Amino acid sequence: MRTFLLRRLLLAVVVLFGVSVFTFLAARVVPADAAAKWVGPKATAAQIARARIYLGLNDPLPVQYLRYLSGLVRGDWGESVVTHQPVLGDIKAYLPPSLELLVLSSLLAMAVGIPLGILSARYQDRIPDQLSRLVAITGVSVPSFWLALLLQLLFFQKLKLLPVGGRLDSVFRLAHSVPVMTGSYVLDGLLAGDWALVGSALKHLILPAVTLAAYPIGLVTRMVRSSMTEVLGEDHIRAARAMGIPNRTILGRYALKPAMGPTATVLALSMAYSLSGTFLIEAVFAWPGLGRYAAGALIAADYPAIMGVTVLVAIAYVVLNLIVDLVHAWLDPRISLR
């Protein structure tokens, strides 16, 4: 186990080094001058020249890269050329809302997708399977932007049940002192025992979380169904049935468990993607997450910010893949962590 972790950590360092080289070079070859960005649209040539010196853009490329790399290691991820704020500080501000959304939507995906998948496998090619297929296909094919607007129209405009966007009610915020601990209002509310905060935060989370969960619900449903269908046809399942083991036990213990490995893999990949790939959902729900930050950085050609988000997403992929491997080993003892 220790060797496995050590090997994966070393591999992670290599991957992250590669990502840092790639993002650094990509930022240098695109046709936009970071110094011009730094000083703004009406800057004079002299101001741009001063900014080039300040940003170290006149130094040779290897020197610039080494400075960037040592900064990354030391926790200095550079300054945004648009806001002049430290990129890591920005990421720290925008990451908690994203994680909050991501965790809830993943739980939702599992809570809906797994039972639907089981139902589908259990009643293969019958009505429950067809209905679950309909849900799954709708989930993966409906554009998130459109779904978000539909949900807003229904739950905010028509039913007046849920807020249109943001993380907290304006009125609530004006009258309430919000504790600052983790940056996740739900978690902060739970830690502080502030149920009003938890309630307000959860209300705001529902629509974006449901929208974000639509795709992984479809994915998880289909993955559970196909894995379980395969397992249900195997000899040991037939043997179990012949031995009179209850169907519930067969489904839960013998068929579902092996199906969870591939499901965990797709869910983890979907989560890592969603970390910065949710800008449309975040834009519709005025959600101040990493996706919106990344999209803003892309539009403004804010390269230090883009590089920062890329490195973060790479770290997320590495960590989630590691977790998936551990989950695989836990679910299936035949897989050894060597």
Place this chain on the structure above:
Amino acid sequence: MNHRSIMAAVLLPLSLLLAAGCAPKSSSTPPPAQSGPQVGVYVNSSDVVIFWDPSDSFSNEIIAMHNLYETLLRYNPATDKFEPILAESYAHSTDAKTWTFTLRKGVKFHGSNKEMTAEDVKKSIERTMTRGKGAAFIWDAVDKIEVKDPTTVVFHLKYAAPLDLIAASSYGAFVYDVDYAESKGGETWFGQGNDAGTGPYTVESWKKGEDLVLNKFDGYRKGWAGKHFDKVVFKAVTEPATRQQVVNAGEADFVNMMPYDMLKGYENQPELAVRNAKSFENLFALINTKKITNPKVREALALAFPYDAAVNSVAQGYATQSRGIVPDGMWGHAASVPQRKTDTARAIALMAEAGAKDLKVTITYSSGDDAQRQIVELWVAELKKIGVTAEPKGMTWEAQLDLGKAKDPGQRQDIFLMYWWPDVTTPHSWHQSMFHSEKDVSFNLGYYSNPAYDAIIDDAVKLAGTDRAKAAARYAEADQLLYNDAVAIPIYDIQYARVVKKSLKGYVDNPSYPHVVFWYDVYRE
């Protein structure tokens, strides 16, 4: 972990979620409760604050900054008069190189609660100049700032300049408590969402990407008698459809940007009104005078331009065709300069007179700007009719600018589309930046060089500080020269359209302070 515990871990947060969702009607649905403090809500189409440091501020944040900070003067372009804000009065020498401001007494800073003095004015402007960021360049004319006594500050200039307009600028002219801010950490402290101004409101809370809440400053110089908002909430809602829903639900008092096609829906609403206002922002095309040297060809390109389609189809009527390069409503606007109309036959004739055949031109524009893209596409089709093949190039602003400044003039574009708006409310901003001869290209991206024109605007800027009427006449003269030489195609002056609650009273649009609501002056009826 068995299956039950897995299911419990998954279902517990979801049941919480469900409970929250089934709770009574969301408290965010109704507008902010007005039984307590009066709360005004401003919905912005992008993040409200980019720069917190008042010296560096050069972006959206002025919509909040002008409620937190004040300037010496405030300019009213409708009357061409200055409202005394932190300065009670001012005077200048006959050569407009020495400007003396007498400051208001009893003005207090937020945070320190210290009374503002001339020393604070000097320190604020000097800090802005020293940092050299944002709009610091507006103070380029200042040689030194002298404190005569606690209420008198004198600006000595290197050359004649309209310092009253500069001191009233929407960017980079704020006065604040430098000592207090620096003692707290300066830029870092500002960056955490703090302020040190004298304005009617002070920051109550702010979190990156979320609402900015301002609270009234009890020590404000004008006091709080009468109708005023106690708090102001600035919300960033980037998605237009969501903005529309926020407006429909009555959650916003003022929305600064709505897509043109959504505005029509608000025209007959009982509680909402669409307020159109002139702006000092315009769109124009600069023609490369070094490549397209024949004025007849330039004139032909201008006559092939689809003016009506640009104004009525692309801007959907929320713009007016420009007359001259300086927008209508600003002093120095040349009302006498003719407006061109699309005239394909005349354009063809001019091309023939100039002997121009098989002309190929490249037109660069901002790729993210849909209006520019549509306009260029329409123009390309019109140019084809006069025998000109145009290649549109949508680029990021930086790339567009880089190409315009390419060391090899042969690589540069033929036509450059861009917007301009002033930092200081003066026509000089357009004339100097885009058309005055330049040794190194900065913004003169039509590469126009005309000594007669340069002499006029060099004279006009000197007059701007002493005799604005004469200066305006000189700028109009310069604008006529630009028309005669057909070096630029003024396209349209943009109109800002806002959706405002009819119950919001006292709001007056001031194009010198784009998108700013001076919240102290407005109230809810």
